[in-house]
Amino acid sequence: MKWSSYRVRLPLSLAIVVAVTAAVLSVVIAYQTYVNISVEQRRTAQRLAHAMEPVLARAMKHDDVWLAFSLLRGPDRSDGDDQVDKSPALLLLDKTGRVFAANQPRRFPTGKQLADIDADLASSVTNPDTGKRFQPWTRTMTLEMPVHSEDEVVGTLLIRPAEGAFWLRFKEIALGGAWAVLLTLALFLPLGWVWGRRMVMPLTTLTECMARIGHDDVSNLECPVLGFGEDEISQLGQQFQLLLNDLKGKRALEQQVMAQDRLAAIGRVAAGVAHEINNPLGGLLTAIDTYRHKPVDLKSPDRTLDLIERGLNQIREIVSALLVESRLESRALTPCDIDDVETLIRADSAAHYKTIHWTSAITENLPLPATPVRQILLNLALNAVQSTPQEGSIEITITSDNDRLLLAVTNDGQAIGPEQLPHLFEPFYSERDGGTGLGLWVTYQTVTQLGGEISVESRDRNTRFEVTLPLETCVQEKSL
């Protein structure tokens, strides 16, 4: 359990508040008790002195020591010695300062000068003839009162509270108070502790529940309801429940979107595959159609069949790639492959009265996989044909130097805007009606896979795609 936890801090705070309150109360009560006791003692002494005065005056007048003593000792019938510390001293002095009688006769013997018995006390006694009826409490807390008999001062009554009696009483009361405070503490500390913990319990539950978010599946997360009250913690709990419900909804939506995304991805792949298969298919169908109508014009029926075979092989390889069996076999690029693409393109472009300027410098096999290169060339050529207006012209140049194959496809169609150029190779980006937006993306991907580069320039009515593909030694060896 951490000390920073509210589970500890709140009960601890409550306990401290209870303790501090009790302590402050104790101090206040103690102070008030102190004041009350001193005031009460003074009043009691004054009342006592008032009540005794007439009888004491008579006793002094008649020299009746016994009468004065009987009155002063009051109900206390002890021998006046053992009680010295517990009862106040009452002394009756005659005019000369001699003890006439005292309730503690052993301590203040009759007939002796007070000055000889207790110099401190004697020094605090003023001359009874000088005016004031009540002297304020002196340092020794002795009440001094002149005894009058018919306006004549005949003696002085001294009332001196018992030594330590004040503290004894104060201690008794304070001790009682302290016990009460301790009892209260004993009762309320555990109560405060339990109450504090109960108050914090919902917060703890909430914290634990919140900690599970991110670890556990939100959909299965169930947090207990903290309460339906108006207090902050209940409201927090309610808000958290709302939040949790929102989160669950969002997660459900996300999963739905993910499912849709997967479907869409599958659709995209299907569309790409369809596109890639469709590209050679169009040319192949045209070739078969041409063969059917003008079989005589063709150099040989074998050539048409070869063309169809290579086209179908291309399709097979595309499908194989999809099935992650792409590495099964890769044929080296031959001049025939280039010718095939030209044949396929011409068949397509002738229908639209577009002129193809085809220049191929490939005369021998090259160490490059045939299918992707055919794919790239076909894609770029078809793209150019489709981007060229009626009676436009397309220029296709295929060359090679020692270590690379260069493809350049130029058309005089409308130029591509500078704002479109950066997005040109992104999937599903198409400025043309009916375009899937996959052609250039697939081309780019294929070129990149072959370790080549593709670039595009477009200005006025001249758009030029250039592809550079490095020749692969391994492919060459394999093909040999």
Next chain:
Amino acid sequence: MIRTTATMLVGMGGIASAAMRPTIRIGLTPVILDDHSLFLNRWRKWLETRLGTSVEFVQRPRYRDITDLLLNRTLTAAWICGYPYVRHQSKLRLLAVPVYQGKPRYRSLVISGTRGQAPSSLEQMQGQVFAFSDPDSNSGYLYPTYRLREILAARPDFFRRTFFSWGHRNTIEAVASGLADGGAVDSYVWESVVRQYPLYAEQIHVVERSPEFGFPPIVTHQDLPDTIHAHLAATLRQMHADAEGLELLEALYLDRFESGDAADFNGIAGMMAATSQLGLEAS
């Protein structure tokens, strides 16, 4: 039923007697422990039954008040000290004298607190606070004054302070509490008090014992009719013959009452003469 009838008869007799005879008033002084009202009530009822008239006990704090009431005939009889009896012997007549421990006599005791150095005689109590019981008390004033008559005549300030406690019992309390260093008390009262409160015997020790004196007597005025005097005297003298009367006497620690002899008080008379010559008599 029988009890009710008896009560009625007694009651009727009482009313008849009370109508014919005056109430008998008996004065009491602190020569006995006169502060037990329950005892006094029982004794009063016993006397009323025996005397056939109403009885009233009259108590005053000082001997002199009772003596005065007796002398002016307010009281029928009074239990006083031997000293006022001797002083007013011409006007007073002995009614009964108690017999205490076989004799109609008692002593004066000089007592002192046991704290500090205990004196062995009155002379050693110089400079102390001394408690007398009453200026009209033999044991509580006359005897100690007589004992120290020569010293006191020469040095009135022999004691640091003296005071009257107005009762032997008060003197005992004064000495026990330390208000007085010493005092003089009636031996009968001292012994009675110690029987009831043995603690005093530890706090107080007896310094001196006087010779025997006549026990405080019950007296009447000389003018009291003989019939009443005789009736009262007979009743008191017969007290010990009656079970309830004996019980009352035992409560007082007394054996019985006897008629008494005026000569028993000669010792007191002698002390009185000696002190009054020296002017030591209390006012």
